[in-house]
Amino acid sequence: MGVKVAKFGGSSVADAIQLAKVKSIVDANPDRKYVVVSAPGKRYSDDNKITDLLYLCKTHIDHNVTYEQVFQVICDRFRAIELNLGVDVELEKEFDQINENLKNGASADYIASRGEYLNALLTAAYLGYDFIDTKDLIKFDKKGKFLNEETNEALAAELAKHEKGVLPGFYGAYPDGKIKTFSRGGSDITGALVARAVNAEVYENWTDVSGFLMADPRIVEGAKPISKISYKELRELSYMGASVLHEDAIYPARAADIPINIRNTNEPEHPGTTIIAEESNHDNNIISGIAGSKDFTVIGIYKNMMSVDVGFVKRILSILEDYDIYFEHLPSGIDTISVVISNKVLAGHLDDIVEDIQRKCQPDSIDVYTDMALIATVGYGMAKRPGVSAKLFGALYEAGVNIRMIDQGSSEMNIIVGVENTQFEIAIKAIYNAFVE
Numbered sequence: 001m002g003v004k005v006a007k008f009g010g011s012s013v014a015d016a017i018q019l020a021k022v023k024s025i026v027d028a029n030p031d032r033k034y035v036v037v038s039a040p041g042k043r044y045s046d047d048n049k050i051t052d053l054l055y056l057c058k059t060h061i062d063h064n065v066t067y068e069q070v071f072q073v074i075c076d077r078f079r080a081i082e083l084n085l086g087v088d089v090e091l092e093k094e095f096d097q098i099n100e101n102l103k104n105g106a107s108a109d110y111i112a113s114r115g116e117y118l119n120a121l122l123t124a125a126y127l128g129y130d131f132i133d134t135k136d137l138i139k140f141d142k143k144g145k146f147l148n149e150e151t152n153e154a155l156a157a158e159l160a161k162h163e164k165g166v167l168p169g170f171y172g173a174y175p176d177g178k179i180k181t182f183s184r185g186g187s188d189i190t191g192a193l194v195a196r197a198v199n200a201e202v203y204e205n206w207t208d209v210s211g212f213l214m215a216d217p218r219i220v221e222g223a224k225p226i227s228k229i230s231y232k233e234l235r236e237l238s239y240m241g242a243s244v245l246h247e248d249a250i251y252p253a254r255a256a257d258i259p260i261n262i263r264n265t266n267e268p269e270h271p272g273t274t275i276i277a278e279e280s281n282h283d284n285n286i287i288s289g290i291a292g293s294k295d296f297t298v299i300g301i302y303k304n305m306m307s308v309d310v311g312f313v314k315r316i317l318s319i320l321e322d323y324d325i326y327f328e329h330l331p332s333g334i335d336t337i338s339v340v341i342s343n344k345v346l347a348g349h350l351d352d353i354v355e356d357i358q359r360k361c362q363p364d365s366i367d368v369y370t371d372m373a374l375i376a377t378v379g380y381g382m383a384k385r386p387g388v389s390a391k392l393f394g395a396l397y398e399a400g401v402n403i404r405m406i407d408q409g410s411s412e413m414n415i416i417v418g419v420e421n422t423q424f425e426i427a428i429k430a431i432y433n434a435f436v437e
């Protein structure tokens, strides 16, 4: 059998009880040769994540406030893990070293990375695997740009020397050896890079949910799990909100055609969701999932003869560019065009943008609507199947939902509708019931 790379997220490695589950998962299959760990996360809902506490130390130091108390809380959590696992990795020496570096002005990235570093040391000792530091293997240039090929080569060469290993997620280093982290949640990226470097048959991403569900369970009670989904479909769903996996983790796995299997450490027998490259109708469902979010603004622009006014759309888009604003959708008619932008992205610029459009494009009218929700219904099963939109719009009609906008790509893998914020939940339930139940 091929090699499996297993990455365990913060809640999966939050304490010794969780790490015991990790051990039984790893021991259950000898193909799980490389393990990537996050820093210990929350053990209960109002607990602290180690990474947050580490950043807090740095904030204290930057404000000339004593950080020792926070540092002790961090040390105590690792001491408890060491004790309860019955291993010895000479933590006190590690703490002294980190403390020393803190006093000498260590960077925020260095401090934040120590959660993964210490946790990987402990996990390696507990599993009986080699500890492999990612410091010299995950490479960034002087400016902090991730070096893809160099990293792949270094990781592949090092991992070939270890039959089994545990690696800390989240960080690598600049050419001078100073630590550089990925963005928050970046251990997922490390896992994907390791999977690519060993050409794994699967990248298992162990978290605290059993994969993706076809709809948000807070809206659709008992929403069914998605067993297989393509990268492209997931992207259509994830940009609407559902994020279990760091977006940047997808690229290395996808480039090497390695499936990503999202699994639940607390429910290891559940097969979870597998993300694959193949673009086809996987589970024989018409749709793979529904996702959406509220709070978008629609700027509706009308101008007689717009369709022959060359450069009109370009002028609108260059105004958005001036404000560094991206749009979600751009549905258009003969003499109308609507720009759909997230309210968060728009933040305070709406009046200025409308004024600029007025001035530079001289439309006949502009309508603004600020309370729109977008819902994406996604799945390859919809393609080339007559009646899908009829079913979707029929379901919305029966639920009394007024559709304010419709957008469908020619790939036919998604239909996006805009509804009023107040009808968001009703619309999702109606679509789910029409296609899944």
Ligand code: ASP
Pocket (backbone or CB within 6 Å): 009, 010, 038, 039, 049, 051, 052, 115, 169, 170, 183, 184, 185, 186, 187, 188
């Ligand atoms: N520990 C880091 C964070 O909390 C990275 C990770 O867990 O993926 O963001």
